[in-house]
Amino acid sequence: MWWDERVSARFRRNLQPTLTYWSVFFSFGLCIAFLGPTLLDLRCQTRSSLSQITWVFFSQQFCLLLGSCLGGVFKRTLAQSLLALFASSLAISLVFAIIPLCHDVVLLAVVMAVAGLAMGCIDTISNMQLVKIYQKDSAIFLQALHFFVGFGALLSPLIADPFLSDTNCILANSTNASSSLPQLRRALPHHPNLSHLELPPRGLLVTRVSYAFWIMALINLPVPIAVFLLLYKERMVPCLNGSSPPLLPADELALETRPGDKDELSTPAQRPHTPPGHEDLFSCCQSRNFQGASFTYFAVHITGALVLFMTDGIVGEYSGFVYSYAVEEPLAVVHKVAGYLPSLFWAFITLGRLISIPVSYRMKPATMVFINVVGVLITFLLLLIFSSSVVFLFVGTASLGLFLSSTFPSMLAYTEDILQYRGCATTVLVTGAGIGEMVLQLLVGSIIHDRGSYSFLVCGMIFGCLAFTFYALLVFFHRMYPNPSPGMEPQPRALFWDGSESST
Template sequence: MIVTQPRTAEARDSTRLTVTYFLGYGLVGLLSAVLGPSMQTFLAMTGSPLRTLAILFTADAFGSVCGSLIAGRLLNRIGTHVQVAVGLVAVAVVLAAIPLLRWPVALAVLFWALGLAKTFVFVTVNTLLLWVRRAKVGPFINAADFFLGAGSLVMPLMIGLSITWTGDVRLAYWLVCGCAVALTLWVLRTRAPRPESEQRGRGGGRHYLMIGGVAVLLFLYVGAEISISGWLPSFVLLRGLTDDAATAAYFTSLFWVAVTVGRLLWVPFAQRLRPAVIVASSAAVCALAVALIVNNASSVAVVTAGVVTVGLGMSSIFPSAFAMLARRVEMTGMVSGVCLCAASLGAMFFPWLAGQALTTP
């Protein structure tokens, strides 16, 4: 009993922390899907053309780049849960203010701040989850990314219901604001994990090649994910699979459902297979599915099956990349920040490139 009691207490603390960080992932998922469904409301609020408000996407992405770098530099210098709380408070303040503004420039500034704050939170909880679960983090990262995807699925529904019931997005934004405040209070009552360097030393700071490789992988992956999500409806319309914009939008929903479900389905595989094997096999599946879609773009059934396959294949790459990194490298805030900064840069660059390719005759 004397031997097992500390282990039981440690396991209980690890479970509590893991659940806390899962909730953080879910909140970031909600925030990641907030802009697109709100765009028509912002157009009506500001009286601005779509071309003007398109800058909100760039502002959000640039804020994400800033947030990833700032969080990475601060994580090992201040209290870890204090840093999470600061990010959550910033999220709550920005979300409370956004629905009250009527000026495009002010909205752009606030969406930059929202991008910074949500990525600040994401980098921090991602690193802390890696500290808690260490080399066995694979299935936990998959489960955490399920919460991330679930949040991305739920937020458009919340915004739609808010618009239906109240005529604007305030209700949805303020509900998420309340969630951020509640999570802040919960985090401050929870004991933070020790930095990984105090748990075990692996000289991870010297593995620059490994860190750079994962950063490039995430740059490509997130760029591809956002490009597919953003341009899939346009691809469907341009290829004549449907002439209805609402029907075309369902293909994006189908893609995200596949990604979210796939992250849960990959959990048992993450317990048995090496992360590098999962990344390689998932990339091969995605490449074959994309080739199938491109070569059979006139078939609704083939494109639908291809979209589902791409979503299922892509779902494991992001968590497996971090699991692969956690096995070799000491996971500091800076390591997570650099990798997620690369991911944010991919989200800025590849959608533009995909749009050029899609619209070129």
């Protein structure tokens, strides 16, 4: 095998929980990418204006951010984490099943808000639990985790595509009902205020998009079942515990010690019963967590979050607006051909995350992040130089997806390694990425509306430069960050301190 026996043994020992955390991230990916291609069919279903239906986007993204901030609340014990993951993954299946029944846009926004909260909890808890289990070996497993996001995000538009309407999905006698959905799909991201395009208040609804949601609900159903089986194995199902003795706090899955692990974990007295550092955002902000912390401690958190603010923001804005950019002048790509660009982007994100699994074992996370941000910067520069080439737009889209694919898990592993698995890196980075994806998408949409489609690439270039700048600052603060000596009590409080030096 291409990894050593120690990592392989730890993976075999934690096989079921690892596969379970990977599967819930498939649910996350399945839910994150379906809304764009189905939004206009949902507009027909709710008989709403485009300006009203686009608030569903905001509802999901805002609650995803809120769920990411609150996800650490459910992570105090392993039982709470697994119960939260079970509820979240089951909620996603229920959301898929309920969406076809939502004939009011407000109700649809509420349902998508529930989905956003579930996705945010999954995002925070799964990342945290894998870091807790594998610690300094977590980079490779985080790469695999985020591969499943890309796989789910690639799969959901492919499921929805056969059921999307090509013409007006409400039949009526009015001549105003003759507009085609492909034309509206082109206009949606470029012109956010299209409330003047009205649908007939009455008529026969002919959209078949409901079948796509029901198929996705069934595909996702094995995920909460897998989480329930892990709960049952760990004797944490509230009604099925029977007479089995409860697990000791130190026997939580993330802290499990077996023969052969003596070199990885120190004595039981050094293992905290509850991890003090990887908490929810509000707990992290408590002043007791900052006692004795240096300036570089805060700087590492902030610069790491800013890198992901930019890179995850690029993922959101590029996948959302590349279609609109392609169909406008000077490229004027045929609509059906341009429709392959978002799928190509997500396909190469998925491929990149798959490639990163073995690469991350041989290459340091800091090196991978450097390659990623430089690759993003060079790709946007070439896209600007060859802005009139349709062929290079496809090549650049694939290249951008490849370089962005492993940025998040590599940054998470790098930052946790700098902080010696103490502090609030996971919570802060997940929150920063969520804010970036929400804010930059809105910012780029308004700039394109005011300045034209060419500003799409200019914005990407600026964001890429900022990502590289923040990464350079992170490396600078890493050099300044104090490296605790073995046996010293770390400040602030330690999480999984094993007395070894940093591997960075």
